[in-house]
Amino acid sequence: MDRSGRDGAETTATTFQEIVDGEGRVYRVGESDRELLGDRSRKLMVYLPWVAMMAISVSEYAYGSAEGTLSHAHGWTQGDTFWILSVWVFCQAGTAFPAGWLRERGLLTARRAMFVGAVLTLLGFVALGHFHHVLAAIFGFGFVGGIGSGLVYATCINMVGKWFPERRGAKTGFVNGGFAYGALPFIFVFNYAFDSSDFKEILDGIGVYVLIVVAACAWFFKDPPKNWWPAEVDPLHTGGRPHSGGKSGKSAVLLARNPPAVRQFTPGEAVRSGMLPLMWVSVVLTAGVSIFGISFQVDFAKDVGFGPLVAASSMGVMSVVNGVGRAVVGWLSDLWGRKNTLVFVIVVLGLAQFGVLWAGDLRSQWLFLFFAFLSGFGGGAFYPLFAALTPDYFGENYNATNYGLVYSGKLVSGLFGGGLGSAVVGAWGYNGAYLLAGGVSLVAAAFTLLLHQPGRRRLRT
Template sequence: MDRSGRDGTEKTATTFQEIIDGKGRVYRVGESDRDLLGGRSRKLMVYLPWVAMMAISVSEYAYGSAEGTLSHAHGWTQGDTFWILSVWVFCQAGIAFPAGWLRERGLLTARRAMFAGAVLTLLGFLALGHVDQVPGAICGFGVIGGIGSGLVYATCINMVGKWFPERRGAKTGFVNGGFAYGALPFIFVFNYAFDSGDFKEVLDGIGVYVLIVVAGCAWFFKDPPKNWWPAEVDPLHSDGRPNTGERPGAGERPHSEGSGKSAVSLARNPPAVRQFTPGEAIRSGMLPLIWVCVVLTAGVSVFGISFQVDFAKDVGFGPLVAASSMGVMSVVNGVGRAVVGWLSDLWGRKNTLVLVIVALGLAQFGVLWAGDLRSQWLFLFFAFLSGFGGGAFYPLFAALTPDYFGENHNATNYGLVYSGKLVSGLFGGGLGSAVVGAWGYNGAYLLAGGVSLVAAAFTLLLRQPGRRRLCEATPDPRPLSRETI
């Protein structure tokens, strides 16, 4: 039943087939990534989002190193700078759902979302450097800059997940990692070459840098068609065996890119049993549970980013150790995201996620212990562990969402999941500052470690909606197809 669709632009036949499994899920196969991207490999949709994520990472992961100079230059208190960051986190996470809703209805393309994000991020840095009043800085950097970074972040994460539905763990982790270690050069700039005499010029330059890099990447962004699935991987088998049948394109354009890796990943992380709308994902009970886990875990992560440098200085470590600890956190945070994404393809998403969240909790106790001992090397080690746990869970949640609920509504479903960072930004940064003021660093780090362990316990309750029913049912193994033009 092979049928041909027509590309209205190039006026050439592009053959594909829509395969329907026993649960009614549709897989569009037959079109290669090069067919859809004008001769380019889908790997481009990994590298470009990765570069864009590195560009916007300075907004969050280098902010803690800049807040001392900003406080002195603008006359802000420590609480003021932390609330500015908290609002940034709130808006950066909050824009994911409305942006996803607009994208899935065709009202906002990926390219336009990226262009808008680049411009708004530039405006955020301009406000941070030139606006002295706290409310103005909150509106400029916190709201406008946060929305800009959030548009870029959400678009990049959803893009890579759509193009690699069969191996999204490693690819999502790699892209997500750029959001952390991309800030490394700026951490040292803010610690050694950032003062009240040049801070405006430095922030202006960073804003222009982000604009150029993100806009350049955005030019090539393109989503695959809905239900698209790589032709070399059989969607009807959970072991991900390569296609060898007579499906359109399988014989004409054979390629074996990652077919063995895909088999292992799909065996450990089978695709969603169907495409869940946001309402259906919420009613399954799993999306709200994932949201709670994100709130708790991200709150601990934001706390570590916001207070590690200040805690290091408070216990008497010099600026090199303070900057290095944040640099270590940034690098390991990013590299850890790529590593656990790859591991989750081998071990399973949920198992890897529990391990990461437990490591994050233990790291909070370790940072406090090292500070009490005044041990610089021990402090750097637990900063390493905190950086690993504090970033690695993000790509796991990003990959887990389409694993559970499918790809077609992932922009909105993941937008809902990622909105948990709205709440975590408040208690991780601003509320964290209040806890430090009331209980000191000892009480704050003990609380953060405990919260992370609670999140790990909740994660153990996660399960893929409908998977048990799917196993008990007897699916119809015969593929069906229908013409799509």
């Protein structure tokens, strides 16, 4: 079944067809990406979000390396610096849902969301450098800067998923990876060239850098029409028997591993299906373990007697592998299936927490870096998998809101991964904290095993 039409608002006199499958889902085909983007390839909607994500990654992934200098310069306690990061995580994650709601109702364009996010992120870094009172820093960097980074993050992730509905695993993973390894240069800056004599200038400079990069990327952002599907891929042939060769045939085979959602679920329908709440709980637990590792790995390395090079290198390793791992598992999830890959990643994250603790007890620097490698891999790779799994289960039309709900689990995990993690370390020491983190991750893997695509009828081979 199909029907033809023209969309004068989003395209320029471009003919399209709306194909309806047996489940009632609509696919809009006929418009090429170059027609919609002004003779530009949709690959641009991978590279630009990737660059913007690298720019904002310094806010989270390099913060742990800067907290020592910040504490000394401002007179903050360790608990103060961890609560600043916790509020940042809370606001960064909590922004995804309201931003998605505004975007899907046409009240906030992707370009405007990026511009606003860039300005707020700049203000956050200025506040971190110039506000001595911890509550002012929490408001400036944690609240204002967190909202800014959240706007950029949510917009970038949803953008790439809309433009690549048939291969979103690898593309989403690639973009999401920039949010981790983009911080690598700043991790070493904060460990070697960041002290009480220059910290204000460095933070101001970083804020200006983020503003320029994100705003430049935002200028080209544009969403595809609702229900858009690439014309070269037949959406009705997803059972492993592609209708043609070449790229479209490969895409059909990959779609058989991760078939598209049976229909477009509204946020209320996604919640009532039971799968979105289960995904939310899994994000809460897994992200909490990831944030714990980011917040405490450098301090734990120094606590057991490793020098600043090992401490910085362990965080650098975590950052790089965290980002590269996101791209790798996104690609693997297209081949293995999203859920299977997600369970594997969360189990690796849990085992890595036990390994980091073991390596610290042995005072083995190389073993410590190895398990930091695994922790970084697991601690970042689950994010793009949830980002791709959400439209796989609930469709693309309401993905900004649906993924905003799923990702909002991070705002809860930010509290026990950072601030409450600090309390656990104070009460139980690093041994108890790392054992608890590993156990929580394994519980999350068990929850993830219960996920299944809502409404999908079982297919016979």
